[in-house]
Amino acid sequence: DTEVTQTPKHLVMGMTNKKSLKCEQHMGHRAMYWYKQKAKKPPELMFVYSYEKLSINESVPSRFSPECPNSSLLNLHLHALQPEDSALYLCASSPESFGDEQFFGPGTRLTVL
């Protein structure tokens, strides 16, 4: 298996809802990433997990809560989001954490009403 999968593909939620995004890879990669991408802009790094430990948090608001239950799975828990959080959320993985090629999933299109 040489791909990163993300579920769901689309998500619509209200500002009071709690939802989760899921990312999975079975390539044996030890680093996993969450990015946020607004329309016509490049992706912005949110979090990095290295060997299942959070290594980078790019000052992301606490309404976004990442979780890495095991080396293959990465979740992003969402709570009390704002309409401006609507974006494409991308997950990526890389073999190790230091400068390796990153492989991206198809993304989850999130709309906050």
Place this chain on the structure above:
Amino acid sequence: KQEVTQIPAALSVPEGENLVLNCSFTDSAIYNLQWFRQDPGKGLTSLLLIQSSQREQTSGRLNASLDKSSGRSTLYIAASQPGDSATYLCALTGGGNKLTFGTGTQLKVEL
């Protein structure tokens, strides 16, 4: 702070044309540089990775070059096809695992 710029922001070419996409960066202390393509509303597809010690990489009709001293990378696409239409992003890392992305070039290849 590393800044990565891609020029032009948009490009339209006729099918069959050879073309070059440019990526410029301000800090030459990079570890590697990666080129991606992104179709509208989709994820990123990795095209080529160039390590800092390399000058170029080739994959099929694609050739990417890297000149650290001048802070430039180019992506050459030979014999362009309508299926090449997408946004192309360069991204680099100075070490660690944080990618800095360029501003992107939106390519349209017309029949």
